[in-house]
Amino acid sequence: MRILLVDDEVELVSTLAERLTLRGYEVDWFAAPQEALEAVRNTPYDIAILDVKIPKMGGLEMKKKMERIQPNLRFIFMTGHGSLEDFEAGSSEAGAEFYLVKPVNIEVLMEKIHQATTKEAAPR
Amino acid sequence: MTTDHDPVATAGLQIFGRILASISHEIKNVLAVIRESTGLMEDLLAMHRKGMPLDVEKLATLAERVRRQTGRADVIVKDMNRFAHSVDEPMEVVEVGELIGLMAALGQRPASMKGVSLSAEAPETPVTVLTNRFMLELAVWTGLEFAMAHAGHEKSLVLSAKTSGPETVILIDGLQEGLEPADSGPNPEVLAALDARLGITRTLEGRTLILRLKHHSR
Numbered sequence: 001m002r003i004l005l006v007d008d009e010v011e012l013v014s015t016l017a018e019r020l021t022l023r024g025y026e027v028d029w030f031a032a033p034q035e036a037l038e039a040v041r042n043t044p045y046d047i048a049i050l051d052v053k054i055p056k057m058g059g060l061e062m063k064k065k066m067e068r069i070q071p072n073l074r075f076i077f078m079t080g081h082g083s084l085e086d087f088e089a090g091s092s093e094a095g096a097e098f099y100l101v102k103p104v105n106i107e108v109l110m111e112k113i114h115q116a117t118t119k120e121a122a123p124r
Numbered sequence: 125m126t127t128d129h130d131p132v133a134t135a136g137l138q139i140f141g142r143i144l145a146s147i148s149h150e151i152k153n154v155l156a157v158i159r160e161s162t163g164l165m166e167d168l169l170a171m172h173r174k175g176m177p178l179d180v181e182k183l184a185t186l187a188e189r190v191r192r193q194t195g196r197a198d199v200i201v202k203d204m205n206r207f208a209h210s211v212d213e214p215m216e217v218v219e220v221g222e223l224i225g226l227m228a229a230l231g232q233r234p235a236s237m238k239g240v241s242l243s244a245e246a247p248e249t250p251v252t253v254l255t256n257r258f259m260l261e262l263a264v265w266t267g268l269e270f271a272m273a274h275a276g277h278e279k280s281l282v283l284s285a286k287t288s289g290p291e292t293v294i295l296i297d298g299l300q301e302g303l304e305p306a307d308s309g310p311n312p313e314v315l316a317a318l319d320a321r322l323g324i325t326r327t328l329e330g331r332t333l334i335l336r337l338k339h340h341s342r
């Protein structure tokens with residue numbers, strides 16, 4: 001399974017990518033939204049894990065652009081805020097069960113990845 | 125501070141909340157980095173227990189990262205503490221260079237979200253003013269929010285302060301060309317009330333937003 005991971009905190013996104021890699025996933029990580037979009041143009045991914053609030057382009061806007069390129073891409077959102085406003089925005093886009101508050105538990109994240117990429121449960 | 129029928133107090137609380145929300149996001153990010161770093165350490169140790177060689181250099185790098193991130197959190201919390209104590213005194217002698225430095229530090233995340241770099245230049249000689257610290261912070265913050273929304277093409281804002289005769293002057297440089305004074309905020313009535321309370325004159329000169337106040341402000 002190939003995962004795209006995007007968060008502007010380089011040390012967070014790179015370490016999370018490494019931990020997912022140790023668990024058997026193929027992970028490409030990016031801290032800049034434009035670079036992530038370029039990757040989506042060139043590489044097929046099964047799932048994108050996006051921070052909700054990224055400088056210059058939020059996660060929700062990024063999702064819309066990525067969906068135009070890869071309509072079957074699944075999404076999980078992460079947020080640092082955990083506010084009701086964020087939750088409503090993120091959950092309406094990704095489905096409440098695919099919206100995680102940082103710091104995320106790796107086992108929970110893996111479960112969400114499994115759920116999101118299971119055809120029957122996949123959010124649209 | 126009561127907010128009943130006091131639009132400045134209401135705006136002040138709203139800004140206080142926005143700044144605290146931004147700080148909490150920063151702290152969450154630090155915690156997330158620490159959690160993933162320690163999680164990766166645990167992963168490496170678990171692999172070692174199963175017979176894999178232990179990457180000592182990797183562990184050292186992760187430990188150093190955790191140490192650095194705790195230092196980052198310490199700075200964030202110290203800034204938050206300084207900001208929280210801004211409301212302690214109704215009137216005090218404020219060191220303006222220190223105040224704009226704090227505002228620049230607190231503004232890093234919102235500036236970054238807009239793709240803007242924000243810095244503060246310390247004045248060559250101390251600039252002080254007798255005023256309400258929190259109200260002055262509000263005045264600077266409202267200026268910063270405006271400047272972030274109207275940053276020039278370089279996307280770089282610089283805060284500075286100086287003394288000019290009987291006045292203390294705070295400058296935010298790096299705005300777009302051609303802005304009108306009437307553009308200077310989303311809620312001009314509140315800004316006018318805030319500026320009147322502090323005795324501030326707020327003007328746009330070229331690409332610079334300028335706040336002028338008497339050394340003995342209100």
